[in-house]
Amino acid sequence: MARTSTVSLSLADAAALVAGILRRAGFGEGHVRALTETMVAGERDGCPAHGLYRTLVCVHSLRAGKVCGDAVPVVHDQAPAIVRVDAGGGFSLLAFEAGLPHLIEKARAGGIAAMAINHCVHFSALWPEIERLTDAGLVALACNPSHAWVAPAGGRVPLLGTNPLAFGWPRPGGRPYVFDFATSAAARGEIELRRRAGEAIPEGWGIDAGGHATTDPQAVLDGGAMLAFGGHKGSALSTMIELIAGPLIGDLTSLESLHHDAGAGASPRHGELILALDPRRFLGDDAPAHLLRAEAFLDRFGDSGARLPSQRRYEARRRSLAEGVRIPAQLHVELLALLE
Incomplete structure (x- = not known):
């Protein structure tokens, strides 16, 4: 299967897939709902490192006995x-x-x-x-x-x-x-996704077991270390x-x-x-005036050509709500296997 092959899912279908997997794995209904909403939100907002891929991690954590699937807070x-x-x-x-x-x-x-x-x-x-x-x-x-x-x-x-x-x-x-x-320098999930895709990571993300800079995600994950930004x-x-x-x-x-x-x-x-x-x-009573000052400050970012953090997520959210999401076909295969 080609590394670039993808599968398109509506957000509703993505949520049904994740919820079905978590339910079959043994999570209680409250956790199924909360976990599903969060993972679908990650995929929806263009952050696949926090998206449907994390379903694999949740199921593994439960099977390894490292999380309680029906815990009541x-x-x-x-x-x-x-x-x-x-x-x-x-x-x-x-x-x-x-x-x-x-x-x-x-x-x-x-x-x-x-x-x-x-x-x-x-x-x-x-x-x-x-x-x-x-x-x-x-x-x-x-x-x-x-x-x-x-x-x-x-x-x-x-x-x-x-x-x-x-x-x-x-x-x-x-x-x-x-x-x-x-x-x-990057989220752990970003490095894991690069490893799964057979791609190098940028310089400055990690070192190997000998303390040397590396662009090999496997070297970082196996005995190496990530670096702080x-x-x-x-x-x-x-x-x-x-x-x-x-x-x-x-x-x-x-x-x-x-x-x-x-x-x-x-x-x-x-x-x-x-x-x-x-x-x-x-x-107190001065809140509206000072919040307007904050708005004036934040509005200047767009005028300057800069992008405020979160704007890219909101754009991805807008697209996903209309068009759904695309995930790697291999990930889709792995997710479907958890339902069998």
């Missing part, structure tokens, strides 16, 4: 401005949904609030969660560790996770301003995320997550930290 009112959700070893998405109303309520009451998700397994992009908060008119940040795949700046040994950081700013009458990026700056941001979404919330670092995995090759297990800020609490 438990919400704890930790403090006036803090909600804690115990995911019970399940994927993080259902735990996020369980804690979201409490986080919004606390942010609107006090102006700023935090949600700590503990004991969760995580694979997904953060922007779908961020958009849930911007839809509520809140400014949002989210971050989490992963597995120790990334060497810190100047080092050769993986100590850090890919450690994504996401931010969202609500915009009246339009799509929110959202960025969501790994603090590694921006050298010491990305490394420092990644270290911050290890601390505030690890020990600060009583959960695992990326090194500890990898140790817990014990070679199973499953999705990382750790915690997630989400912050929500209410502009109206910060600004």
Whole structure:
């Protein structure tokens, strides 16, 4: 089968395929729904590293005994401005949904609030969660560790996770301003997709087991290490995320997550930290005027010829809603095999 061969799917068909696979694998209905929505959103928004390919990873994690497919999240009112959700070893998405109303309520009451998700397994992009908060008119940040795949700046040994950081700013009458990026030079899934496609990776993404720069994705994945973006700056941001979404919330670092995995090759297990800020609490009656100033600032990006982060995702979303998505034919074969 040619590497470039693809299969076209409507979003409804993609969702039915993913949900059927997850249900057959043994996930509970709540997890089936939440996981399906997130993976289809990744494919819809032109981010295949977080799209239907992740169905394979979810099923493998369940079969390896590294995720609880029917975990029921438990919400704890930790403090006036803090909600804690115990995911019970399940994927993080259902735990996020369980804690979201409490986080919004606390942010609107006090102006700023935090949600700590503990004991969760995580694979997904953060922007779908961020958009849930911007839809509520809140400014949002989210971050989490992963597995120790990334060497810190100047080092050769993986100590850090890919450690994504996401931010969202609500915009009246339009799509929110959202960025969501790994603090590694590329997401782990991007390297895996290059390996599956038999393609080289760009220089600066990783090193081999000897610490030498390489464009071979297999060398990075087998005994090598990924690299942080921006050298010491990305490394420092990644270290911050290890601390505030690890020990600060009583959960695992990326090194500890990898140790817990014990070679199973499953999705990382750790915690997630989400912050929500209410502009109206910060600004009171002056909120509309200052939010208009923010709009004037963001509008200047288009005038300058620059593209705001998230605009490409929104364009892909618009196309996918009208035309569906295309996935590699080989991936489609693998997904269908999971239904048999």
